[in-house]
Amino acid sequence: MVRLPGRSLLTRPLPRPPGLLRLGPLRAEAFSSRLHDERVAARLGLWLGITFSICFVTGLISHGIQHPPSWFLWPSRPVNLYRFTQGLHVLTGLASIPLLLAKLWTVYPKLWEWPPLRDVAHAVERASLFLLVAGATFQLFTGLINIAYWYPFRFFFTTTHYWTAWITMGALVVHVGTKIAVSRRALSRSSPDGPDGSDGSAEPGLSRRGLLTTVGLASAAIVAVFAGSTVPGLRRLTLLAPRRPDIGPQGLPVNKTARAAKVVGTARDPAYRLTVGGAGATTLSMSLDELRAMPRTTSALPIACVEGWSAPGVWTGVRLRDVLDRVGARPDARVRVESLEKGGLYRSTTLNPAHARDPLTLLATELHGEELDIDHGYPCRLITPNQPGVLQTKWVTRVTVL
Numbered sequence: 001m002v003r004l005p006g007r008s009l010l011t012r013p014l015p016r017p018p019g020l021l022r023l024g025p026l027r028a029e030a031f032s033s034r035l036h037d038e039r040v041a042a043r044l045g046l047w048l049g050i051t052f053s054i055c056f057v058t059g060l061i062s063h064g065i066q067h068p069p070s071w072f073l074w075p076s077r078p079v080n081l082y083r084f085t086q087g088l089h090v091l092t093g094l095a096s097i098p099l100l101l102a103k104l105w106t107v108y109p110k111l112w113e114w115p116p117l118r119d120v121a122h123a124v125e126r127a128s129l130f131l132l133v134a135g136a137t138f139q140l141f142t143g144l145i146n147i148a149y150w151y152p153f154r155f156f157f158t159t160t161h162y163w164t165a166w167i168t169m170g171a172l173v174v175h176v177g178t179k180i181a182v183s184r185r186a187l188s189r190s191s192p193d194g195p196d197g198s199d200g201s202a203e204p205g206l207s208r209r210g211l212l213t214t215v216g217l218a219s220a221a222i223v224a225v226f227a228g229s230t231v232p233g234l235r236r237l238t239l240l241a242p243r244r245p246d247i248g249p250q251g252l253p254v255n256k257t258a259r260a261a262k263v264v265g266t267a268r269d270p271a272y273r274l275t276v277g278g279a280g281a282t283t284l285s286m287s288l289d290e291l292r293a294m295p296r297t298t299s300a301l302p303i304a305c306v307e308g309w310s311a312p313g314v315w316t317g318v319r320l321r322d323v324l325d326r327v328g329a330r331p332d333a334r335v336r337v338e339s340l341e342k343g344g345l346y347r348s349t350t351l352n353p354a355h356a357r358d359p360l361t362l363l364a365t366e367l368h369g370e371e372l373d374i375d376h377g378y379p380c381r382l383i384t385p386n387q388p389g390v391l392q393t394k395w396v397t398r399v400t401v402l
């Protein structure tokens with residue numbers, strides 16, 4: 001067998017720092033609680049592995065929809081799929097908060113491991129752990145303040161959250177790789193405590209099982225008080241969610257108001273026109289009355305915000321595909337929909353043909369049987385099946401065939 005030269009370099013012991021530095025937390029028996037335990041750490045690690053994986057995959061889906069690479073085709077059905085994946089994203093993120101705090105507390109004595117760096121492999125492992133802890137903490141904290149609509153940072157949330165997710169998951173894979181044997185062993189010891197639920201010591205205080213139960217309940221409680229912002233049956237429990245899905249004009253929350261978007265004047269202007277045109281198409285300019293005079297239909301479609309809240313709506317308006325057919329657009333063309341809003345990240349949406357041509361996709365002028373409230377996009381807004389709220393452009397004034 002060939003011996004890899006790199007191997008010996010990685011595992012050759014590094015010089016040990018002098019023993020007289022072993023003071024305070026560096027002392028041999030500095031941490032005595034039975035809760036700083038491999039079995040507790042392994043169990044919490046398993047739960048975190050599950051929540052982080054679901055959170056990562058659903059996050060990638062959401063990112064893919066908003067910044068689609070050429071191979072990524074998000075379908076327009078089932079209409080509630082995004083609502084479901086994004087609800088899971090936010091809920092698994094929230095559930096991870098108590099799990100991560102407990103996990104960090106359980107393992108923090110390892111920060112003072114002696115010797116600090118045994119060999120190069122150990123140094124690399126500790127560096128990846130630093131990335132994991134920093135990345136995971138950053139993701140959960142920024143995610144939380146984002147759903148609370150608090151943006152104290154200079155950086156743009158989505159880009160940072162996306163790239164930090166890759167770094168964190170990379171570090172997590174390395175961590176699982178280095179710990180899998182230890183975890184397996186720890187988890188296969190049937191229970192974190194003895195068969196009778198005690199941990200076999202006379203030590204008073206919280207048992208290992210007690211800690212795990214408490215942490216599990218804390219996660220469940222956070223999920224329960226937030227879930228009502230997306231699961232209709234849990235509304236009455238909605239204590240913490242920044243958006244209640246049934247509060248707002250016409251029974252629907254508002255993300256950005258017309259005033260905040262600075263469109264109150266242009267949206268109410270009697271000279272409002274909807275302009276449709278673009279590649280290979282004729283140009284059409286319609287007043288609101290002319291738009292309303294086209295064949296109308298009703299679609300029941302949710303608004304599913306990236307921040308995790310979602311709410312059902314019943315929208316009436318003109319099918320986008322009817323408008324596209326009127327200007328002779330190619331059926332396979334992508335379509336840009338633009339708002340009266342002058343700036344802002346969400347002033348326009350580009351639809352793939354599956355969404356542009358879906359019979360449920362509307363330029364809506366009514367919500368719940370009433371003329372659209374100005375905060376919901378009067379005179380006309382886009383509503384599409386199975387898309388994030390950020391792509392449901394309000395105050396639409398232009399449709400361009402690409």
Ligand SMILES: Nc1nc2c(c(=O)[nH]1)N[C@H]1C(S)=C(S)[C@@H](COP(=O)(O)O)O[C@H]1N2
Pocket residue numbers: 252253254255256261303304305306339340341344346347348375376377388389390391392393394395
């Ligand atoms: N022009 C424009 N349209 C927009 C937005 C915006 O900021 N500007 N916000 C979007 C977001 S993030 C969401 S969640 C939905 C919310 O729609 P609603 O306010 O009618 O509930 O509108 C979308 N449409």
Ligand SMILES: [Mo]
Pocket residue numbers: 255304305306307389390
């Ligand atoms: Mo949103």
